[in-house]
Amino acid sequence: xxxxxxxxxxxxxxxxxxxxxxxxxxxxxxxxxxxxxxxxxxxxxxxxxxxxxxxxxxxxxxxxxxxxxxxxxxxxxxxxxxxxxxxxxxxxxxxxxxxxxxxxxxxxxxxxxxxxxxxxxxxxxxxxxxxxxxxxxxxxxxxxxxxxxxxxxxxxxxxxxxxxxxxxxxxxxxxxxxxxxxxxxxxxxxxxxxxxxxxxxxxxxxxxxxxxxxxxxxxxxxxxxxxxxxxxxxxxxxxxxxxxxxxxxxxxxxxxxxxxxxxxxxxxxxxxxxxxxxxxxxxxxxxxxxxxxxxxxxxxxxxxxxxxxxxxxxxxxxxxxxxxxxxxxxxxxxxxxx
Numbered sequence: 001x002x003x004x005x006x007x008x009x010x011x012x013x014x015x016x017x018x019x020x021x022x023x024x025x026x027x028x029x030x031x032x033x034x035x036x037x038x039x040x041x042x043x044x045x046x047x048x049x050x051x052x053x054x055x056x057x058x059x060x061x062x063x064x065x066x067x068x069x070x071x072x073x074x075x076x077x078x079x080x081x082x083x084x085x086x087x088x089x090x091x092x093x094x095x096x097x098x099x100x101x102x103x104x105x106x107x108x109x110x111x112x113x114x115x116x117x118x119x120x121x122x123x124x125x126x127x128x129x130x131x132x133x134x135x136x137x138x139x140x141x142x143x144x145x146x147x148x149x150x151x152x153x154x155x156x157x158x159x160x161x162x163x164x165x166x167x168x169x170x171x172x173x174x175x176x177x178x179x180x181x182x183x184x185x186x187x188x189x190x191x192x193x194x195x196x197x198x199x200x201x202x203x204x205x206x207x208x209x210x211x212x213x214x215x216x217x218x219x220x221x222x223x224x225x226x227x228x229x230x231x232x233x234x235x236x237x238x239x240x241x242x243x244x245x246x247x248x249x250x251x252x253x254x255x256x257x258x259x260x261x262x263x264x265x266x267x268x269x270x271x272x273x274x275x276x277x278x279x280x281x282x283x284x285x286x287x288x289x290x291x292x293x294x295x296x297x298x299x300x301x302x303x304x305x306x307x308x309x310x311x312x313x314x315x316x317x318x319x320x321x322x323x324x325x326x327x328x329x330x331x332x333x334x335x336x337x338x
Contacts (some may be wrong), residue, residue, distance in 0.1 A: 007133070014086050016306050028126060029188050031182060032058065032112040032128070032319045033056075033112075033228045034054045034056075034225075034228050034235045035215065035221060035224040035225050035228050036186050037114040038114075038213065038215040038224045039206065039207050040114060040192070040203050040213065042203060042213060042214075043204040043212040045208070046240050047136070048214075049239065050117060051236055051237070051329060052114070052115070052116045052236065052237045053087075053236055054114045054234070055112065055113050055114075055234050055235070056112045056232070056308050057076050057110055057111060057112060057113065058105075059112045059254075060075070060076040060080055060084060060103055060233055060255075061075060062079075064107075066108060066155065069094065069095075069107050069108055070108075072108045073095060075307070076107070078116075078179055078235070080271055081260070081322035083234065083253070083255065083260075084233065084234065085113065086107075086113065087114070087157050088114050088119075088124055088323040089175065090113070090124075091109075093174035093175060098142075098174045098331055099171060099175060100138075101144075102138045102139065102141060103174075103175050103239065103293070104131065104133075104134035104138030104139065105130045105131070106137035107130075109129045109130050110127070110130075111129075112127045112128075113125065113127070113130040117304060121199055122195075123192060123194045123199050124192070124194075125191070125193075125203065126190070127189055127191075128191075130186060130189070130191050134149070135159060135186060135191075136157075136159060138157055139157055139175075139184075142161070143171045143176070144161055144162065144173075144177060147161060147162070148161055154208075155187065158183075158185075158187065159183070159186075160182070160183055161182040162181030163181060165181075166181065166289075167180050177178045181195050182195070182217030183199065183200040184200070185201070185203070190207060209287065217248075217319070219247050220248050221269050222248075222265075223248045224237060225248060226250040226263070230252055232253055232254050233253060233254050233255055234253045234326065235247070235251070235252040236252070236325065238250075238329060242337055244337055245273060246266040246268050246275065247331075249265070250264070250324040251263070251264060251324070251328065252263075252265070253319075253323070255328075256307060258320070258322065260303070260319045260323070261316065262318070263316055263317075264314070264315040264317070264336070265312060266312070266313040266314075266336065267312055268311045268313065271311050273311070274309075274313045275310040277338075278306050278307060280338045281306055281313065282306050283338070284338040285315075285335075288334075288335075288338070289333065290334075291337075292331050292333045292334075300320055300324060300325075302319075304316040304317060307313045320322070
């Protein structure tokens, strides 16, 4: 296995700075922050049930402009100790020959990413400098591309390959690893990548404000804003799964050499509950243990600060295991159960 393949397989653990960090940016832009991209997530039972993953790739680049996609992937991977989040389409195909040719863009055109939903209906959101013309040309040149349909409406360009809920082995390529359908929608600098038209349409409607998004929920927005304030590279937002006392939880991570800084943001129903959670969380980290590995949390996490601000409990920790924030949630561990 070559080095780049190892890099991408490492990224399975999870997923702008630049010129604009606010939720605004160009007309129709959702920005590069977690709070901004939360506007692309439709408010429904599926998005509330499943984790929402975010990554800011431009923060990792820190002004560097790699000359190739391979160099870019190595840069963002090495600077995150191989733990940066990439949505499913990039994670599965970005280093395979032909991905950029058929997708019409590569990682260098992507500033920030987000993913929501559950397999097989995952929706990837890419914010950056993708071109509708290049995307259309790339899709048309891909296996099965003769079936490409393209249309524009209300400033959004839609691309479609394949039939919903089917696979076409003859159309297998780096952008369709099992010949699955592809539904893309490019709205300004924001690209939605889904398998069904309904999923792509829902994201477009949420980002346009014609349907509710999770950014309209004050609890979700407070957690996303808290992670943005901490300038995280990776961010994850989840709802309670096992009767936890908080209403929405966020885990963020920023990387430095062989360690990382983890931010925990827990939104509670009242300031009193958030205040009580400060001592409880401190005790969990200092004296508790993983329900999966049985290792003490203190063996990999050190608390820097824990405090409450209104109904939000915030904690900053250092970790000796970069990528640990994602691991905790993906293995459904008990760090946030106290």
